[in-house]
């Protein structure tokens with residue numbers, strides 16, 4: 001993969017954000033209020049990928065702003081991490097009406113943004129939250145119940161990383177058993193972050209299609225991007241902060257000032273629990289974003305027309 005400094009990758013991420021902010025690639029553009037690009041650290045070692053924005057997110061332009069986001073923050077805190085140290089995005093950047101599941105054409109249309117986010121942020125570990133993100137990033141229809149808590153080396157576009165599927169926090173809100181599983185899976189994240197970076201995937205062969213190809217999308221935007229097998233390496237490296245750490249390309253982390261607001265101040269949470277997999281979490285009560293109280297952002301119900309935010313650190 002092309003080596004670029006964190007500063008350069010951060011600037012390029014802002015360009016992608018600007019492009020996405022006016023996106024009309026899929027029908028969700030007609031019903032959204034705000035494109036929810038994602039927020040967090042532009043050089044994060046840990047990235048979360050959820051499903052889709054809910055009502056609060058659509059309004060604020062920030063991902064995971066609600067009860068599920070509060071839970072995500074709490075779980076992060078339990079393993080010594082904070083929201084501003086990670087990057088949080090979704091499979092689709094615009095809210096599906098009534099929090100319905102995103103349609104395949106919408107996921108496909110939006111996929112390129114996620115590819116570019118992962119390529120530019122270069123996370124060591126990507127946690128897919130729930131079925132939609134897990135199936136997309138694994139290029140496989142296996143449901144989250146079967147694969148949660150099982151790290152494996154994967155790639156997306158030109159980026160290789162350890163994919164770590166987790167239940168969606170929204171699925172754990174009202175199901176204590178799911179919450180305990182999610183909490184236990186979270187406990188392994190710090191150890192995963194200490195592993196050596198995922199090795200680059202082998203070039204795809206005609207018999208082993210690349211993850212990108214298998215996942216319905218067009219060919220990778222850049223460089224190679226083959227699907228890689230299950231977790232292969234486990235050699236522990238020295239402790240490595242989630243963010244603010246020198247990256248393999250040897251540059252340090254940016255923390256510029258354009259960040260609109262500290263992530264902790266922007267309320268987290270997103271909404272929809274996965275529904276397409278007949279898994280326990282799918283039966284969990286979904287937390288309609290409309291019903292979710294705000295957790296630090298504009299008070300619930302407040303008609304605060306904030307501009308789209310990148311909330312980039």
Ligand code: SF4
Pocket residue numbers: 020023024025026027028029035092093094106109110111
């Ligand atoms: S969901 Fe993605 S592809 Fe569709 S309009 Fe929004 S940003 Fe564009």
